[in-house]
Amino acid sequence: MSDSEEEVPDAVVLEASTGSEQASHPNSAFAGAEEAVSVPVTLITGFLGAGKTTLVNYILTAKHGYRIAVILNEFGEDTGIESSLLPQVSKTAENFALEEWIELSNGCLCCSVKTEMVQALETLMQKRHKFDYILIETTGLADPGPVAAALWTDAELGSAVCLDSIVTVVDARNIRRQLAEDRPQGAVNEAQQQIAYADVILLNKTDLVAGTEALQEVHASLTAINAGAEINHTLHSQMDLARILNRGAFKPSQTSEDVSHLSLQLCGAQISSRGTRQDPGSMTRLDLPAACSRQDASSRADYENGMGSPQPHASPKVAAEQQPAKHSEESHSSLQDAGTAGGPKADGMRDMGLDGLESTSARSSATQSRPAHWQSHIHDSGVQTHTLHAQQPLCIERLRTWLDLILWEQALPAHQIYRMKGLLQIYGSPCCHVLQAVQELYDIVEGPRWDATVHGHSRVVVIGRNLQADMLQKGLTACEVSELSSA
Numbered sequence: 001m002s003d004s005e006e007e008v009p010d011a012v013v014l015e016a017s018t019g020s021e022q023a024s025h026p027n028s029a030f031a032g033a034e035e036a037v038s039v040p041v042t043l044i045t046g047f048l049g050a051g052k053t054t055l056v057n058y059i060l061t062a063k064h065g066y067r068i069a070v071i072l073n074e075f076g077e078d079t080g081i082e083s084s085l086l087p088q089v090s091k092t093a094e095n096f097a098l099e100e101w102i103e104l105s106n107g108c109l110c111c112s113v114k115t116e117m118v119q120a121l122e123t124l125m126q127k128r129h130k131f132d133y134i135l136i137e138t139t140g141l142a143d144p145g146p147v148a149a150a151l152w153t154d155a156e157l158g159s160a161v162c163l164d165s166i167v168t169v170v171d172a173r174n175i176r177r178q179l180a181e182d183r184p185q186g187a188v189n190e191a192q193q194q195i196a197y198a199d200v201i202l203l204n205k206t207d208l209v210a211g212t213e214a215l216q217e218v219h220a221s222l223t224a225i226n227a228g229a230e231i232n233h234t235l236h237s238q239m240d241l242a243r244i245l246n247r248g249a250f251k252p253s254q255t256s257e258d259v260s261h262l263s264l265q266l267c268g269a270q271i272s273s274r275g276t277r278q279d280p281g282s283m284t285r286l287d288l289p290a291a292c293s294r295q296d297a298s299s300r301a302d303y304e305n306g307m308g309s310p311q312p313h314a315s316p317k318v319a320a321e322q323q324p325a326k327h328s329e330e331s332h333s334s335l336q337d338a339g340t341a342g343g344p345k346a347d348g349m350r351d352m353g354l355d356g357l358e359s360t361s362a363r364s365s366a367t368q369s370r371p372a373h374w375q376s377h378i379h380d381s382g383v384q385t386h387t388l389h390a391q392q393p394l395c396i397e398r399l400r401t402w403l404d405l406i407l408w409e410q411a412l413p414a415h416q417i418y419r420m421k422g423l424l425q426i427y428g429s430p431c432c433h434v435l436q437a438v439q440e441l442y443d444i445v446e447g448p449r450w451d452a453t454v455h456g457h458s459r460v461v462v463i464g465r466n467l468q469a470d471m472l473q474k475g476l477t478a479c480e481v482s483e484l485s486s487a
């Protein structure tokens with residue numbers, strides 16, 4: 001097991017994924033031999049906001065010689081936000097390796113694996129000559145098990161693709177709390193699952209954990225779940241890519257026993273309590289040690305990339321959790337009654353949409369019927385996604401104040417916001433701005449100029465528990481410049 005915090009090397013020399021002796025450079029290995037060779041697939045998973053897209057971006061711009069296709073499972077109704085987060089500089093970078101990009105927004109990959117991912121892969125394979133490596137980024141709530149199993153076993157895909165490894169990105173600052181979070185009866189803790197399945201773990205955002213000891217504690221809690229994974233300490237998901245790409249974690253390179261255990265594990269999705277690949281006969285339900293306590297108040301370490309405004313140190317509040325109903329068929333974007341809305345916390349918040357609004361409940365029209373096989377696959381239905389819209393340009397100061405209130409001050413009663421992503425039209429700027437928020441931290445960075453093909457209105461995806469869309473929408477609307485001038 002390695003534990004590397006070292007600088008990322010400029011150049012990465014990787015073995016070709018053919019398993020043949022043809023060449024050591026990936027492109028030359030594939031040239032003229034595409035049809036005969038399985039395309040390796042790296043499955044990138046990790047809880048909301050851990051740094052998966054950051055890793056994808058890093059891989060796309062690093063020097064490794066692969067031509068890469070990306071399948072990305074977007075959470076929420078809006079595709080396009082994630083691809084907008086591809087740094088513009090990436091697209092012009094010398095090593096920019098992206099050849100194909102497919103976004104799947106119709107539910108969670110792990111729930112719609114056959115219809116969505118397999119179709120996407122089949123579509124991709126029609127352009128087989130254009131790429132020689134595939135990255136699949138799951139949503140932050142995906143169970144990697146069914147996705148990996150489909151790659152492993154799907155007859156339609158045949159030997160066209162091969163699962164290379166499962167890479168799990170972990171938010172070092174938040175993971176212990178995520179692991180300890182209660183789930184409604186019967187629902188799994190996705191963060192635990194994602195770690196349990198990993199071949200490689202990126203213990204990311206190490207800059208947000210104060211002190212080596214605290215980091216080692218986080219490291220130990222990962223090892224307690226999955227002692228078989230290689231854990232790498234990373235900053236902005238950067239590490240030696242030779243440890244990720246073409247890793248061959250699923251190659252039957254060892255004993256046939258290993259292979260059958262692995263196959264059974266992936267298909268049965270039963271993980272041992274230590275998360276290691278064990279004899280199927282000794283497998284038990286995922287029942288992890290209670291090693292992970294609520295996160296202590298940690299220092300607000302540097303989070304000043306981009307334009308994140310400095311915040312006072314404060315202990316994150318453990319939001320009151322309600323008991324959501326479990327679901328099996330509904331998509332993650334289904335909404336539930338969020339319970340009692342709180343009243344205004346202060347007069348000054350009223351115009352920020354923080355005064356009490358009536359509780360609403362809506363149900364996503366995106367509900368899909370799923371194969372019976374997946375109906376036993378239960379997620380925490382308390383996690384909801386809402387997309388907020390603002391047709392008018394936003395006042396940046398007002399927006400920051402609102403974000404401070406709802407994220408840092410947790411001024412919306414009961415709301416537990418895990419993640420926000422947004423494309424923003426900021427008043428006075430010809431450029432789009434990108435909002436990223438993870439738990440109570442956020443940043444807003446300037447992106448490229450809006451162009452005529454992109455509709456310039458702002459949209460923000462919010463993922464969390466006990467969310468009330470109308471309260472959130474009112475807050476964003478209150479940041480519109482037209483609202484301010486009419487006030």
Ligand SMILES: Nc1nc2c(ncn2[C@@H]2O[C@H](COP(=O)(O)OP(=O)(O)OP(=O)(O)O)[C@@H](O)[C@H]2O)c(=O)[nH]1
Pocket residue numbers: 046047048049050051052053054055139140169204205206207208234235236237302303305419421436437438443
């Ligand atoms: N401070 C700090 N921020 C990071 C690091 N890695 C990523 N981030 C930031 O964390 C935020 C979330 O990163 P993403 O890569 O979008 O996370 P994700 O896992 O793809 O998020 P979802 O797709 O919503 O699940 C972004 O603002 C990143 O810039 C890190 O090592 N340190």
